[in-house]
Each structure stands twice: as structure tokens, then as C-alpha cells.
Amino acid sequence: MGFPTSVADDVLVRCGRHCCLCGKYVGQKIELHHIKQVADGGEDTADNCIPLCFDCHAEVKAYNPHHPKGRKFTEKELKGHRDKCYERYSLENRNSDSSTLNSEKTKSIFPPHENMSLIRWGYPEQDKLCPVFPGNIVLVAGCTGAKKSTYLYHIVNQNIISGHRVVYCCMKDKPFDVSIEIIGENAHVNVEYIKRGIVTEEDWEKLTSSQVNLNGENLALIPYNELSESNKILDIVENSGAEIVVIDDFNGVLLDDADSVERFLYKLKNIAAQSQTVVFVIYNLSIPKQRIDMRPMLRDFPSDSYYRLFDVIQLLYKPDLFFNDKDDKERLEVIIVKGALNVPYTIKLLAPDKITGVFSLAK
Numbered sequence: 001m002g003f004p005t006s007v008a009d010d011v012l013v014r015c016g017r018h019c020c021l022c023g024k025y026v027g028q029k030i031e032l033h034h035i036k037q038v039a040d041g042g043e044d045t046a047d048n049c050i051p052l053c054f055d056c057h058a059e060v061k062a063y064n065p066h067h068p069k070g071r072k073f074t075e076k077e078l079k080g081h082r083d084k085c086y087e088r089y090s091l092e093n094r095n096s097d098s099s100t101l102n103s104e105k106t107k108s109i110f111p112p113h114e115n116m117s118l119i120r121w122g123y124p125e126q127d128k129l130c131p132v133f134p135g136n137i138v139l140v141a142g143c144t145g146a147k148k149s150t151y152l153y154h155i156v157n158q159n160i161i162s163g164h165r166v167v168y169c170c171m172k173d174k175p176f177d178v179s180i181e182i183i184g185e186n187a188h189v190n191v192e193y194i195k196r197g198i199v200t201e202e203d204w205e206k207l208t209s210s211q212v213n214l215n216g217e218n219l220a221l222i223p224y225n226e227l228s229e230s231n232k233i234l235d236i237v238e239n240s241g242a243e244i245v246v247i248d249d250f251n252g253v254l255l256d257d258a259d260s261v262e263r264f265l266y267k268l269k270n271i272a273a274q275s276q277t278v279v280f281v282i283y284n285l286s287i288p289k290q291r292i293d294m295r296p297m298l299r300d301f302p303s304d305s306y307y308r309l310f311d312v313i314q315l316l317y318k319p320d321l322f323f324n325d326k327d328d329k330e331r332l333e334v335i336i337v338k339g340a341l342n343v344p345y346t347i348k349l350l351a352p353d354k355i356t357g358v359f360s361l362a363k
């Protein structure tokens with residue numbers, strides 16, 4: 001007999017479909033091994049079960065007591081590996097890492113908000129094509145200069161106008177600079193003028209009577225020095241009370257290796273889903289110079305965790321960064337590779353808007 005479905009469901013959730021020995025995420029290529037064999041009286045219980053990938057399962061079963069070679073896996077050891085694996089993917093334990101013992105939990109930044117409308121892209125075609133649901137994690141990636149932040153400022157502003165609250169994690173730019181960009185976008189005033197201190201009376205009028213007053217009630221900007229521990233970001237997603245959290249950019253989140261990225265994104269996905277927060281993550285891709293087509297591709301990501309774990313993935317491409325073609329000037333391609341009803345799908349945005357630098361839909 002095999003393990004009953006209730007046991008299988010339980011253990012697969014606890015390991016997040018990662019092999020408990022080698023730690024790899026293996027999706028469907030996972031098997032449930034009896035730690036104590038049924039023939040030896042082992043039961044079909046969660047306690048007697050360890051999820052393993054095909055390779056590790058074969059390895060564990062390979063030991064032949066009649067021809068002893070190497071060291072076999074003991075029952076106690078297998079349970080040890082398994083429990084360590086479960087702990088890695090357990091939400092309760094994410095704040096118990098020694099590095100964060102002293103850090104305090106974020107108090108709610110925003111009060112509870114009932115009956116929120118859906119998150120909008122601010123680009124009408126996208127709302128139809130690529131809906132974003134509460135709890136989704138959304139990746140916006142592209143090379144340097146692809147206008148990723150500008151693209152996000154527009155989305156942030158549009159959602160603040162419709163009543164959402166946003167926490168912007170400023171991993172790269174200073175909160176002041178980010179706030180000016182969003183305020184400029186909101187009031188339709190050229191940010192360059194604000195930065196240089198040349199604001200006309202008319203602009204000043206617009207700034208002070210912007211559609212929605214941007215303040216601590218709907219926009220919180222968190223500086224990099226408060227986000228040095230990656231767990232702090234998870235904490236904000238879970239506890240801030242915001243409908244939207246932006247991470248700009250993910251390259252600034254210090255994670256040692258592909259394995260840490262996998263674990264972080266896995267937790268982010270779970271916490272976002274639990275708290276029904278939409279998380280927009282900006283990621284700066286380095287694209288090999290020798291390519292003919294300079295559009296970003298999935299293989300430009302350092303690991304497959306990104307594709308697997310994000311709910312929506314959009315790649316931004318700005319042709320004029322690479323080619324001198326008049327027609328391409330000011331064009332932005334949004335290549336939706338995951339999440340659209342119909343993928344891949346490319347939306348072409350034009351301009352930028354002469355005033356704010358924000359892109360609008362190509363006619």
C-alpha cells in the first residue's frame with residue numbers, strides 16, 4: 001500500500017516539493033519513501049515518510065546489506081534530513097534565523113482596508129490581457145535603461161489614485177528621489193524641473209493640488225538601510241497592511257546563491273498569497289552583448305526559480321538602447337512571458353509621455 005492522499009498532501013506542502021536529501025525543487029518528479037520499510041513493519045504515516053527526488057530515492061534504496069559498500073542511510077538520519085528540509089520551507093520559522101533574532105517585526109503601516117478593487121496596470125490593454133490578482137508576485141525585468149522603474153512609477157500612481165496603499169522598498173535609489181518621480185507622475189509635472197529646482201507657478205499649482213495627495217497614508221518609502229536583511233522585506237509584505245509592495249530592485253536583495261534565491265522567492269510567494277498582497281519585483285538583467293536579438297529572454301535569468309515561482313513575468317525591451325533607428329525611438333516593448341491569458345504576448349508602448357516620461361499605449 002502507499003501513503004494515503006492526506007499524508008501525501010501534508011508532506012508535499014511541508015517540503016514545498018523539494019527533495020529532502022539534495023534540496024532540489026523537483027515538481028512532479030518526487031516520490032514518497034518509507035523510512036522504515038513496510039516489510040519491516042513501517043507504517044503509511046507522515047512520520048515514516050520522506051519526500052525524495054528520483055535520483056536520491058534510488059540512492060537510498062541502493063544499499064545492499066549482503067554486499068555492504070559505503071555507508072547506508074539510517075532511519076534516524078533520514079528523519080533528520082527531512083525535518084531540516086521541512087523547517088527550511090516552514091513559514092513560522094522564517095524569522096528564527098539567528099541573523100534576525102534581534103530585529104523587530106514591522107508594525108502595520110496602514111490600517112485594514114475593506115473591499116479593495118483589483119490592482120491595475122495603468123495600461124488598459126494589460127488589465128484585460130494580464131490580470132493581477134491579490135497575492136500574486138509579479139516580476140518586471142530588463143536590462144539597465146529599459147525604464148523598469150518609470151514603468152512601475154506609473155503603476156504605483158495609478159493604483160494610489162484608485163485607493164490602494166503602496167510600500168516602495170528603495171533598494172537602489174533614495175526614497176526622496178523615488179517620491180519625487182511618483183509625485184511628478186501624479187501631478188503631471190516634469191520631474192527634471194523639480195530636481196533642478198525650476199518649478200513654474202503653474203507646476204507648483206499642479207504639485208500642490210495633485211489628483212491624490214501622496215503622503216504617508218497611501219505611500220510609504222523604505223530606505224535601503226532598513227532593508228539590509230532579506231527577512232525584513234518578507235516582514236513588510238506580511239505585516240504592513242499595504243495592497244502593493246514594490247521591490248526596486250531585487251538585485252539589491254543580498255542573497256548568497258541560487259539556493260537562497262529559491263528559498264526567498266518561495267517564502268515571498270507564500271507570504272504574499274497569505275496576506276493577499278501584490279508584490280512587484282524589479283530585476284536588472286545582464287544581457288550578453290554578442291546577441292543579434294537583444295530582447296531579454298528567460299535564459300538570461302541566473303536560475304529557473306524566477307520562472308517557476310513568479311505568477312506574472314514581464315520583460316521590458318527598449319530597442320533604442322541598442323539600435324539607431326528613428327522608428328524605434330521612444331518605443332518600449334512589454335513582453336509578457338508568464339501570466340497573460342495568451343503567452344507570450346508583446347504590448348508596444350509609445351512616447352514617453354512628453355511631460356512625465358511615462359509610456360502610453362502605441363496607437
Ligand SMILES: [Zn+2]
Nearest residue numbers: 019022053056
Ligand atoms: Zn534528491
